[in-house]
Amino acid sequence: MLIYILKRLVYVTPVAIGVSIVCFLLVHITPGDPLSAILPSDATLELQEQMRAAYGFDKPLPVQYALWFWKVIHGDLGTSLATGRPVASEVGRAVSNTFILSTTATLIGFTFGTFFGFVAGYFRDSWLDKLASGISVLGVSVPHYWLGMVLVIIFSAQLGWLPPTGAGPDGSGGWRPDLEHLRYIILPAITMSVIPMGVISRTVRALVGDILNQEFVQALRAKGLGEYGVFKHVVTNAAPTALAIMGLQLGYLLGGSILIETVFSWPGTGFLLNAAIFQRDLPLLQGTILVLAMFFVALNLIVDVVQTALDPRIQRG
Amino acid sequence: MTLAVDLDDKDRGGPAQPLLSVAGLVKHFPVNRGLMGGARSVVRAVDGVAFEVAKRETLGIVGESGCGKSTTARLLMHIIAPDAGEILFDGEKVGTAALDLAGYRRQVQMVFQDSHASLNPRLTMEETVAFGPRVHGFSRAAALSRAHDLLHRVGLDPSRFAGRYPHEISGGQRQRVNIARALALRPRLLILDEPVSALDKSVEAQVLNLLLDLKDESGLTYVFISHDLNVVRFMSDRVMVMYLGKIAELGPAETILQNPRHPYTAALLASMPSMDPNNRTQEAPLMGDPPNPIDPPPGCRFHTRCKFAAPVCSAKEAPLGAVGLDHAVACLMAIPGSGHPLAPALASEAA
Amino acid sequence: MAIATADIALPATKRVSRGYWTDVGRRLSRDPVAMTAACIVLLIVLAAIFAPYVAPADPYKGSMIRRLKPIWDANYILGSDELGRDMLTRLIYGGRLSLFMGGLPVALAFVIGSSVGIFAGYVGGWANTLIMRTIDVFYAFPSVLLAIALSGALGAGILNAIVSLTIVFIPQITRVAEAVTTQIRTRDYVEAARVSGAGPLTIIRVHVLGNVLGPIFVYATSLISVSMILASGLSFLGLGSKPPEPEWGLMLNTLRTAIYVQPLVAALPGAMIFITSISFNLFSDGLRSAMEVKQ
Numbered sequence A: 001m002l003i004y005i006l007k008r009l010v011y012v013t014p015v016a017i018g019v020s021i022v023c024f025l026l027v028h029i030t031p032g033d034p035l036s037a038i039l040p041s042d043a044t045l046e047l048q049e050q051m052r053a054a055y056g057f058d059k060p061l062p063v064q065y066a067l068w069f070w071k072v073i074h075g076d077l078g079t080s081l082a083t084g085r086p087v088a089s090e091v092g093r094a095v096s097n098t099f100i101l102s103t104t105a106t107l108i109g110f111t112f113g114t115f116f117g118f119v120a121g122y123f124r125d126s127w128l129d130k131l132a133s134g135i136s137v138l139g140v141s142v143p144h145y146w147l148g149m150v151l152v153i154i155f156s157a158q159l160g161w162l163p164p165t166g167a168g169p170d171g172s173g174g175w176r177p178d179l180e181h182l183r184y185i186i187l188p189a190i191t192m193s194v195i196p197m198g199v200i201s202r203t204v205r206a207l208v209g210d211i212l213n214q215e216f217v218q219a220l221r222a223k224g225l226g227e228y229g230v231f232k233h234v235v236t237n238a239a240p241t242a243l244a245i246m247g248l249q250l251g252y253l254l255g256g257s258i259l260i261e262t263v264f265s266w267p268g269t270g271f272l273l274n275a276a277i278f279q280r281d282l283p284l285l286q287g288t289i290l291v292l293a294m295f296f297v298a299l300n301l302i303v304d305v306v307q308t309a310l311d312p313r314i315q316r317g
Numbered sequence B: 001m002t003l004a005v006d007l008d009d010k011d012r013g014g015p016a017q018p019l020l021s022v023a024g025l026v027k028h029f030p031v032n033r034g035l036m037g038g039a040r041s042v043v044r045a046v047d048g049v050a051f052e053v054a055k056r057e058t059l060g061i062v063g064e065s066g067c068g069k070s071t072t073a074r075l076l077m078h079i080i081a082p083d084a085g086e087i088l089f090d091g092e093k094v095g096t097a098a099l100d101l102a103g104y105r106r107q108v109q110m111v112f113q114d115s116h117a118s119l120n121p122r123l124t125m126e127e128t129v130a131f132g133p134r135v136h137g138f139s140r141a142a143a144l145s146r147a148h149d150l151l152h153r154v155g156l157d158p159s160r161f162a163g164r165y166p167h168e169i170s171g172g173q174r175q176r177v178n179i180a181r182a183l184a185l186r187p188r189l190l191i192l193d194e195p196v197s198a199l200d201k202s203v204e205a206q207v208l209n210l211l212l213d214l215k216d217e218s219g220l221t222y223v224f225i226s227h228d229l230n231v232v233r234f235m236s237d238r239v240m241v242m243y244l245g246k247i248a249e250l251g252p253a254e255t256i257l258q259n260p261r262h263p264y265t266a267a268l269l270a271s272m273p274s275m276d277p278n279n280r281t282q283e284a285p286l287m288g289d290p291p292n293p294i295d296p297p298p299g300c301r302f303h304t305r306c307k308f309a310a311p312v313c314s315a316k317e318a319p320l321g322a323v324g325l326d327h328a329v330a331c332l333m334a335i336p337g338s339g340h341p342l343a344p345a346l347a348s349e350a351a
Numbered sequence C: 001m002a003i004a005t006a007d008i009a010l011p012a013t014k015r016v017s018r019g020y021w022t023d024v025g026r027r028l029s030r031d032p033v034a035m036t037a038a039c040i041v042l043l044i045v046l047a048a049i050f051a052p053y054v055a056p057a058d059p060y061k062g063s064m065i066r067r068l069k070p071i072w073d074a075n076y077i078l079g080s081d082e083l084g085r086d087m088l089t090r091l092i093y094g095g096r097l098s099l100f101m102g103g104l105p106v107a108l109a110f111v112i113g114s115s116v117g118i119f120a121g122y123v124g125g126w127a128n129t130l131i132m133r134t135i136d137v138f139y140a141f142p143s144v145l146l147a148i149a150l151s152g153a154l155g156a157g158i159l160n161a162i163v164s165l166t167i168v169f170i171p172q173i174t175r176v177a178e179a180v181t182t183q184i185r186t187r188d189y190v191e192a193a194r195v196s197g198a199g200p201l202t203i204i205r206v207h208v209l210g211n212v213l214g215p216i217f218v219y220a221t222s223l224i225s226v227s228m229i230l231a232s233g234l235s236f237l238g239l240g241s242k243p244p245e246p247e248w249g250l251m252l253n254t255l256r257t258a259i260y261v262q263p264l265v266a267a268l269p270g271a272m273i274f275i276t277s278i279s280f281n282l283f284s285d286g287l288r289s290a291m292e293v294k295q
Helices: A004-028 A034-038 A046-056 A063-071 A087-122 A128-139 A144-158 A178-211 A215-222 A226-256 A257-265 A271-277 A282-310 B003-006 B068-077 B103-108 B125-135 B140-153 B173-183 B199-220 B229-235 B252-260 B263-270 C020-029 C033-051 C087-123 C125-139 C143-154 C160-184 C190-194 C200-236 C248-254 C263-292
Strands: B020-032 B042-052 B059-060 B084-089 B108-112 B187-192 B221-225 B236-244 B248-250 B321-324 B327-329
Touching: A004 A144, A004 A282, A004 B173, A004 C125, A004 C143, A046 B327, A087 A128, A087 A178, A087 A257, A087 A271, A087 A282, A128 C200, A128 C263, A144 A178, A144 A257, A144 C200, A144 C248, A178 A215, A178 A226, A178 A257, A215 A226, A226 A282, A226 C143, A226 C190, A257 A271, A257 C143, A257 C200, A271 C143, A282 C143, B020 B068, B042 B084, B042 B140, B042 B248, B059 B068, B059 B103, B059 B229, B068 B084, B068 B187, B068 B221, B103 B108, B108 B173, B108 C190, B125 B140, B125 B173, B125 B321, B125 C190, B173 B199, B173 C190, B199 B229, B221 B327, B221 C200, B229 B252, B236 B252, B236 B263, B236 B321, B248 B252, B248 B263, C020 C033, C020 C263, C033 C263, C087 C125, C087 C160, C087 C248, C125 C160, C125 C248, C143 C160, C143 C200, C160 C200, C190 C200, C200 C248, C200 C263, C248 C263
Parallel strands: B059 B221, B059 B236, B108 B187, B187 B221
Antiparallel strands: B020 B042, B020 B084, B236 B248, B248 B327, B321 B327
């Protein structure tokens, strides 16, 4: 198992380096001089030269990358142009909010997704299956930012039950686990949970269908095993894959929360990205994307290792 | 249309020169087992194989799965490149200026085991058969007309089968198409890799008879690979028995099947189901599976399963040695003075 | 010849053989869900193409005194937007940009990704490793994040949004193309073709393309739905099209302020994205199962 983890690490390292290169290059694919994005348009020539040297833009790209990379692995993601604060601290604050929202959404999505998937897989081709499968198609097809708007229209604008935006009554700031804050997370979390619900439900349906069709389950039934026993077999066999999908979905939500966070003004990384894009705050954009992408890479690695540990069929050579 | 193909068909060396002559053929597949790709192991799929195939004869190759039969076939076809060894075709070394790979492949074709996997599901039968001639410059009409001739020759009425797709016909019919495709370039040598083992018994006989007829009509030479000794006996003039990438025994079919000299050949024969109720198999002639070809046993590779194994067998490898007219065997028991208790004494000691 | 008879008795009547795609088309036409979805897509596409003839009004002409009229208003069947423009007209016109921005990246990625993937799969070896490891890097980004990162860095605009989305989908299609090609490459019929002396280009054209393009195509159709949602999402964030262009994502964004006044009207553009996206998804599902039937 240790060897397997080492092997995965060896495999992931070049991918992680590649990801960092892509993030680094983001600043350089911006049209025009990257400096123009950083400096006000009326900056003096002297200031321009000064900043160019300060940011190392006068050096060749590989050297710039090496310098940037060295800083990054020491936790220095640069300074936000808009706020003047270190990018790392800005991202750190936002990440925890995004993480709370994504995890809640993933758990909701996983719960309903496995339920619908199980029902659909167990009663294949019945009307229950069609219903559950229909819901999952809706889940993967719905533009979630629009669903968020619709929920706001219904539960905030029309019924007035839940707050439409923000993470808490105090305006900005972080989310805390109390009743008042709980009301704020309901709508964004439900909105966000729709995608993992659809994906997980599809996967679980296929898994359950396959497992029930396998000869060993048929043999167990023929030997007189009760429905509960069969159910247990299905769960133990489907769990590793379902959990793996859940982990990956969490990763997608962490990185893909920007649209929903924008709809709900949720003070997370997506909101931060939105601000960074429109204020042309490139260091902030770069730093946020790097952190989110690295999260995703790490999560993939963890999912891989955990799935392998849980599933005896996967060889750990 | 006169083609280079037809000129190449001329017999160069005369009937005495073997059509195919293989020497020291080796193929090891690397198996990546270590971290970072270090510490590589190899599967010794084919490990020093040498044999000849005379013109117009059929050489049968038998052995259990994993013994290197199919790898040998693919090496003969140059689908995979050998690590070592040379192949002479009618006296010319393959891959030289005298006989390049393209020229060789025009004269040597192959019929694959899986009739389904070896036909492109998107092509009709006539398109499949006409593909080779098209590649070699036939016009579309000429290629299709040849395809129709060949379909007719393999017993498929072109008016009914030419426009069909693989999923619309039976396994036996598909294998007939495969044979037609292999014949489309008018080869001299056909390599048949388990051509009937995926077919029903009743269909098997029809396809085998077709192969025999085609051979007589066109003066073909066959290398016929099978795990089924009955089929090999029916088809072959000579038989080569392979075990873990090496030749165990090689000789005329009747000699080998009547009087096997290698314990492995004997075991294979004994494991054949017999029609004679008085001749039932009493004990399992072969125990277990062949050893892992990644780490073949030292000495004679068969000693782990051989009931005559002696201590010397795990220490010394038996070379392939002649034991009769055109009959060779790789067993220490056949070599006088080899140290095996059952080996004949050396002539000098006997005297 | 002695072996004139075929293996099994055949039906006396000659049956017309059908190609694979004819079969797929026949099965697809018997799938009511997929056919309904296809009709809806067709309707939306046709309406977008012939927008000037279909739409009741001018998509850009507003009226300050007739802003945010409700659905079934005397003058506006589907109400009017925050600048008093006819919603129905703008929804019909909006399909032009939304379909274009959602469809083109998938089409481009299909061409580029298939070429790269088939090349990598057929050639194998170190070239394959190099290509696929590079693809892995882009695969390591969640697609929404990559799309937003690229168009955020490139700047707002329709062209930049299309470029970003194309880059997002190329790795996904390349992976599928590489996987199917690697599978097909080792099939006996490809080896048989090689043995009959055909060059790599001939083999790819005759034996590989016909067998790999189908699965890649199905996968690409399943991406259209995602692409539509993402493209409109970019416009929703202000990264795609710019006002006053009618585009569903952008319309959804500008109408956000109206959710307290005309909630139904405000939700309409999103409903269009939803209907289009789910239709593409259902059609893609139908196509997949029509192609999966065992032969």
